[in-house]
Amino acid sequence: MLKQLYLALSLLIALPVYAAKDNAATVPVIPVKVGAHSYYVQGQPGAASSANQGFMSNAGFVVTPDGVVVFDSLGTPPLAEALIAKIRKITQVPIKRVIVSHFHADHIYGLQAFKAAGAEIWAHESGKNYFLGDEWKQRLEQRREELFPWVDENTRILQPDVWLSSDTDFELGGMHFALRHVGPAHSDEDLTMFVKEDQVLFAGDLVFKGRIPFVGDADSKLWLAALDKLLALNAKTMIPGHGAVSNNPKHDLTLTSDYLRYLRQQMGKAVEELTPFDEAYAKTSWKQFEKLPTFKEANRGNAYNTYLLMEKESLK
Numbered sequence: 001m002l003k004q005l006y007l008a009l010s011l012l013i014a015l016p017v018y019a020a021k022d023n024a025a026t027v028p029v030i031p032v033k034v035g036a037h038s039y040y041v042q043g044q045p046g047a048a049s050s051a052n053q054g055f056m057s058n059a060g061f062v063v064t065p066d067g068v069v070v071f072d073s074l075g076t077p078p079l080a081e082a083l084i085a086k087i088r089k090i091t092q093v094p095i096k097r098v099i100v101s102h103f104h105a106d107h108i109y110g111l112q113a114f115k116a117a118g119a120e121i122w123a124h125e126s127g128k129n130y131f132l133g134d135e136w137k138q139r140l141e142q143r144r145e146e147l148f149p150w151v152d153e154n155t156r157i158l159q160p161d162v163w164l165s166s167d168t169d170f171e172l173g174g175m176h177f178a179l180r181h182v183g184p185a186h187s188d189e190d191l192t193m194f195v196k197e198d199q200v201l202f203a204g205d206l207v208f209k210g211r212i213p214f215v216g217d218a219d220s221k222l223w224l225a226a227l228d229k230l231l232a233l234n235a236k237t238m239i240p241g242h243g244a245v246s247n248n249p250k251h252d253l254t255l256t257s258d259y260l261r262y263l264r265q266q267m268g269k270a271v272e273e274l275t276p277f278d279e280a281y282a283k284t285s286w287k288q289f290e291k292l293p294t295f296k297e298a299n300r301g302n303a304y305n306t307y308l309l310m311e312k313e314s315l316k
Contacts (some may be wrong), residue, residue, distance in 0.1 A: 023149035025078040027055045031086050032245065035198030037175060038062050039090070040239045041074075041083060045211055045293035048075060048106060054147045055079055057106040060202045060239050061087055062195050064173025067096030070119065071193050071202040071239075073110030076150040080110025084117055095119045096172060099179060100160060101204030101241065102187040103130035104214075105139055109151060111158045124181050125163040127189035164191075180233075182206060185226035186218050186241075194233050201235035201249065206256070209243025211293040213256050215302035220260045220309065227253050259289060263306040271310040280307065 031039040040060035044052040054075040061070045061083075068087055073080050087095065098114045100123035101107055111121055130136055136157060143151040168179040176196040183190030186205045193202040205214070206226055230238075231250060238249040246252035270280030281303055289295055 023078050023152065025053055025055070025076065025082045025150065027053045027079075029055065029074075029079060029082040029086060031061075031083075031090065034060075034237050034239065034245050035062075035195065035200045037064060038195055038198045038200040038237075040202075040245060041086070042244060043074075043106075043242060047294055047297045048143075048147060050147065053079065053150050054106065054109070054143075057205075057242055058239060059083060059107075059110075061095075062175060062177070062198070062200075063087075063091045063093070064175040065093065066173030067094050069172060069175075069177060069193075070095060070098045070114060072101050072107045072204070072241075073098055073114055075106035075109050076147060077110055077113045077155055078150050080113035083110070084113060093173075097122060099123075099191060099193050099202075100127065100189075101191050101193075101202070102183070102189050103127045103136075104187065104205065105143055107204070107241070108157065109143070109155060112156050115158055120162065121158060121160040122162045122164060122168075122179075123160040124183070124189040124191050125165050126181070126183060127160070127187075128163065129188055131159060178233075180229065182226040182229050183222075184219050185223040186213075186216075190226065192230065192233075194235060199234075199236040201230065201233055201238045203230060203238050203240055205241035206230060207238065207240035207243075207246075207253060208256050209240040209246060209252050210255070211242055212289060212295050212298045212302070213259055214294070214298050215260070215263070215305055217305055220264055220306060221313070224257060224260055227257050262289075263303060264310065267303060267307040268310040268313075270307060271314055277304055277307045 029041050031041055033039050040058055042058055043056040048054045048056050057075055059072040059074050061068055095117050098119045098121050167181055170177050178194040180192045182192055192204055235249050238246040266284045
């Protein structure tokens with residue numbers, strides 16, 4: 001009888017452990033080797049949804065003899081846990097560091113899983129602006145509704161352990177890393193990571209391949225200038241924030257740059273001619289972009305924010 005009681009108690013104690021696994025990511029998170037030491041995982045096309053479990057952005061990692069450096073943490077804790085499991089199949093060296101490209105939900109909601117694994121989180125100090133006000137809290141609540149159970153009441157937004165104030169180079173396990181602050185562009189805090197031995201550039205959301213970029217309140221003029229900074233690194237391989245790996249960075253920067261220039265051209269013309277936004281948007285031909293993933297979700301907002309930006313620029 002006593003033995004049966006112990007067994008029943010042990011099962012009750014174990015229940016929370018098994019329940020915690022109910023929200024495990026089931027979408028495929030597959031590392032692709034892009035250099036001698038470098039890997040990335042590619043998110044699915046489209047916006048974050050219950051169908052893709054929030055897996056719509058890229059992340060990467062670099063394996064050195066002394067530890068792993070991760071670039072971005074994906075958009076939910078379960079996705080980050082899936083990525084950690086994949087890293088563990090490749091190497092057992094500790095995950096030392098996570099570099100945050102920028103503070104958008106699809107790139108940072110997995111940070112708590114890496115922190116639990118012992119990693120140190122680095123980001124540029126311009127990202128402190130993200131934590132001012134309540135917008136990040138509202139975004140978290142929205143994601144808890146849209147992406148439950150993968151984002152839930154246990155999902156936390158972590159601040160970095162290290163705020164970087166300038167471009168930073170570091171070495172780990174004989175590998176050399178160059179972190180470059182190229183913002184303000186897509187965000188104020190945009191960081192890229194160049195792995196010198198592999199000639200691999202992790203570009204974050206400065207680059208979108210095969211889908212419409214998310215512009216939001218970005219400064220598209222500065223964003224275009226930042227793309228020139230990426231070209232100056234002469235990377236052989238580039239990992240965009242969204243989309244497939246690029247083995248021709250100069251060519252694959254074209255979609256992002258062409259799209260931003262087109263927005264600026266069309267919305268700038270509308271501002272100059274005092275055309276109201278709704279009329280300008282309806283008159284603009286979007287044929288070259290309308291077949292791309294996320295066009296319906298992102299394009300109108302991108303155009304509107306660019307219209308507002310061009311109004312501000314016209315007043316300077």
